[in-house]
Amino acid sequence: MSDKPMGKVMERLQQAAPVAGGVLRRMLETAIDGVGPLPSAKHSAISHLQRTGDVDHAIDSLITTHIAMAGAQGFVTNLGGFAAMPITIPANTAGILTIQTRMIAAIAHLRGYHLADNRVRTAIVMCLLGGEEIARRIHQGTLPTSPMAVATAPVFDPELDQAVAREVLKTMASRVGGKGLSITVSKRIPLIGGGVGAVVDGWATRQLGSFTKDELRTRRVR
Numbered sequence: 001m002s003d004k005p006m007g008k009v010m011e012r013l014q015q016a017a018p019v020a021g022g023v024l025r026r027m028l029e030t031a032i033d034g035v036g037p038l039p040s041a042k043h044s045a046i047s048h049l050q051r052t053g054d055v056d057h058a059i060d061s062l063i064t065t066h067i068a069m070a071g072a073q074g075f076v077t078n079l080g081g082f083a084a085m086p087i088t089i090p091a092n093t094a095g096i097l098t099i100q101t102r103m104i105a106a107i108a109h110l111r112g113y114h115l116a117d118n119r120v121r122t123a124i125v126m127c128l129l130g131g132e133e134i135a136r137r138i139h140q141g142t143l144p145t146s147p148m149a150v151a152t153a154p155v156f157d158p159e160l161d162q163a164v165a166r167e168v169l170k171t172m173a174s175r176v177g178g179k180g181l182s183i184t185v186s187k188r189i190p191l192i193g194g195g196v197g198a199v200v201d202g203w204a205t206r207q208l209g210s211f212t213k214d215e216l217r218t219r220r221v222r
Contacts, residue, residue, distance in 0.1 A: 024165050027094060029126060031101035032115055041105035042115055048106070055110050055218070062110075065208035066103035070096055071202035093172055098199050100128055103205065104212045112219035115149055121162045123151035123216070128168050130204075132213040137167060147215050 034040030039047075048065070104127045105115055114118045126134065126147040137143040143163065150160065157222040 024169065027098065028101045031098040031106040032121065033125070041102045043108050044102065044204055045106035045109040049110060059107050059110055059213055062103055062106050063206065064088060066099055066209065067202045067205045070099045070205035097128065099138040100205055100208050101124055103209055104128065106217050107212045111216045113216065118161070119153050120151045122164055123134040124166045125168055127208065127212045127215065130208055142167060148217060151216065
């Protein structure tokens, strides 16, 4: 199959992808603050804490729940295979970003961070990159420090906030472009693509949840 249609898919993604500081920021804020039937990250965190009675158990419960949510949306948005990719790729990208952002924000709340603080919001978005990508970018000099350091910095840095958003967009585009050729090809096949999407998105969400749990150390007064 020709790669020209795939090129059009990528072009569509670039056009539909949220731009740093614009639609991306509003989408992620919706994931944190909630809208309509979607509860806020804080509400989700409190619900899991009330159910488990322990912060660490609540975090584990949150991660498990969001892995399931990510897998479900990955399945649905990849069911149509190659023909549906111009529509489903942007939907899949927006869906997974929303789910993962909400999970990370809920973990941050349970660890004692104020979600209304712009420094914390920058750190939340930064966590979307994952540990390996953050370490690589710090080494390259495109990011200055870790999410924990950003969340607890003396002041909010709007330029860093924009830089983090750009790096997240680059990472998402790279993942959609298919570093794993076998995964990209599999997603082109109707029905099979749904199963692959569920596994890939669920696994990625598990990785981000584990990283965030380790990275954002508690700020609660015991």
